[in-house]
Amino acid sequence: MLEIRDLHAKIADTDTEIIRGLNLKVEAGEVAAIMGPNGSGKSTLSYILAGREDYEVTSGDIIYNGESVLEMDPSERAASGVFLAFQYPVEIPGVATMEFLKTAMNEQRKARGEEELSIPDFIRKVKEAAGDLKIDMAMLKRPLNVGFSGGEKKRAEILQMKLLEPQLCVLDETDSGLDIDALKIVSDGVNALRDPNRAVVVITHYQRLLEHIVPDSVHVLYKGQVIKSGDKSLALELEENGYANVIEAAA
């Protein structure tokens, strides 16, 4: 489903390379975890997958469903089923969350050649998904993310993901700032998205999240490269010993 081949990327208009020969393969049905020290390039990778213009791919390729996405703009990537939940969700003043969801869902449906949702159908779907995530409908009348607490923003991201039914989901530190109950709710939300036709990439610092969302593969990112891959036991090993051993072994 997703194959990143020897990717090199720098900050646009500078010579600062952040991603330095990154290889990663994630199959449909797979849940992959990306871990790695602060500043190793995890969020940058998610921005590059989303197609942000602040970064420039200098070589290598990102293949999604057999095709390179490098020439696709962010909206085309979203329409093709790529969903990114960022570490710092953006606030959208002036757009009620409900309105945002309706537009996003209908755009997605249009891209799949489906009809627009009727208002009652839309409201039913949102109520159901919000209920699962313990999100108060009153919150959804407010502008998206504006004044939402850290944990509320993360829940709102998962709500969008549930409703948009993407094929490739990338979650950047969706666990940070969540209280214990919310962590469980959000993890259940992610687990409910597990599907043979969908791939999920979770970026996290903590083994704790991976107890709830048990990953099929774990990859360690360091200085813009995947320096080690393994199964869920790798996350346990990192939790116990930190990154030093893995970094040393890769050097």
Ligand SMILES: Nc1ncnc2c1ncn2[C@@H]1O[C@H](COP(=O)(O)OP(=O)(O)OP(=O)(O)O)[C@@H](O)[C@H]1O
């Ligand atoms: N626009 C930018 N200008 C300058 N430096 C940048 C820019 N974007 C990213 N970087 C640098 O690139 C490196 C990777 O950043 P990134 O946010 O991808 O790390 P991360 O792995 O997500 O870290 P964390 O675990 O702290 O979230 C950092 O050293 C960061 O300072």
Ligand SMILES: [Mg+2]
């Ligand atoms: Mg980050």
